[in-house]
Amino acid sequence: MIDRRSFLDWLLGGTVFAGLAAILYPAARYLEPQEIPEAAISSLKVGTIEDFPLDSGTIFKFGRKPGLLIHDADGKFRAFHATCTHLSCVVQYRKDMGAIYCACHNGRFDINGKNISGPPPRPLEEFDVHLKGNEVYVSLRG
Amino acid sequence: MKILFPIILYLVVSLLLLAPCALCQDEVSGCVNCHSELDDGDIEAPTELFKNDIHNQAALGCVGCHGGDPTSDDEDLAMSEATGFIGVPDPTDIPKICSKCHSDPVFMKSFDPGLAIDQYAKYMTSIHGIRNSAGDTKVAQCASCHRAHDIRKANDPKSSTYAFNLPGTCAACHANNVYMAGxxxxxxxxxxxxxxxxxxxxxxxxxxxAPACNDCHGNHGAVPPEVGSIDKVCGLCHANNMTNFDQSTHNEYFDALEMPACETCHSNHYVDSPSTDILDGETSVCAQCHNSDESPEGLEAADGMRKSIDSLNTSLTVVKEKLDESDRKGLFVTNALFTWQEARQKEFAAKTAVHTFDLGKVTGVTAEGLELASQADVAADDLLAGYVFRRAGLAVSVFFLGLLALLLWLKARQIDARQQSL
Structure with missing residues (x-):
């Protein structure tokens, strides 16, 4: 039979262990890389130059919203929010048109993001594109 | 003297440059001076309206449309036939009067080089123009839509032809039972x-x-779209739907039966918000031609498309609710939300694919959407499970830490009691 004192010691030891676990477990989890909240994103590496063939467009994730990186035929990079300014459909780069196209209502933007035909009422918002070595970064403008 | 010469030269040049505008203003004010002082509202009102008229702002006066001599102080002479005065133009003359300037490329270039000069040519191809030139004074001519003395550029929000105002402008005649009688x-x-x-x-x-009347009917060349051109009209915005329809077998059947492409299923002026309800079995728009006895496959395909798209839509709704809940709880939903948006794009694509009338194509797209929705669902579940786990963990931690404090207190009491007994 365990007497009252031994039981209390045993219980105290166990609780100290559980209390330590309750403190150390979150601390250990904290050491793992955490997902970065959207508000912190102002710049993003989208890949290396080799990842983007000439005259092509690539959708990338920028926070909650899609972006469109265009590597034009002259080798210049441009990036835009890929959300159509009409009804927020995702736009795409159309090599055959040499333009950015919204399939929802046939809206078109030139490769500078300016709305050129269809319902979109204003240009696409543009990102700044920076090259560091052969890495391609996009960042919020302004 | 050397100082005075450039000043005099500057004044002379300034006067010469200002002279044309001064003459224009005289021309306007010659008419306006008298008309603005008359008590007759019909005669006085144009002088007030004309202040905002684009022609007035370009220093073009009354004489361009009404003739007359605005420089004459003699009322009879100013408004005499000898000076070309025509008074209120007959409605059948108005298109010609406007086209004197608006069809003249050289003249228009000096005012608005970007403005089209084919309005009159197009008007003469319209139902309005054809009837007007045949002597019908009730049909729309330039002033009916652009007004007579408060004409503004079409991109001016106060213009009667600005997009938001245009339906009302057309409706002024076309919704008037009495006026349209006959x-x-x-x-x-x-x-x-x-x-x-x-x-x-x-x-x-x-x-x-969004389209107003003129986007489908044309403006100066307004005509009802012909049966064969309706899909081209709608296809201006709904390009992929048009392409799918044109390449489908339905295209030739519609042509053979002289059925208008989009209008047959979507109506014309009352185009409802896109919904799968119109694919719902016996009450579907497909049932206009297909019936369950002779061609049940049409209705079965429509029903299959509806179920497939509805299934994706339901999944998207359920997942979105979870993501919204996760978002409210402050969880990191970005990646899952991005996947959900991709799935939603597939729903749009599936609705577009309906215009192929190919059940396989529709279900193929919805399957892709369902896969993406499923991924977003798993991510949302993980987020919410993580939230529950953390809250449970917090409760356990608090319990053990509280218990520890209690036990430490009991232990301290036990030690005290032991020491006292010694």
């Missing part, structure tokens, strides 16, 4: 348009990109 056309177009997806977008949501 033309044998309906007068409910505006009522239908107002409650259509296009009308709600333009008039309520103020979506300037």
């Amino acid at each position: 033309y044998d056309i309906a007068t409910d177009q505006h009522t239908d348009y107002e409650r259509s997806v296009h009308g709600i977008a333009l008039l309520e949501k103020r979506d300037i990109g």
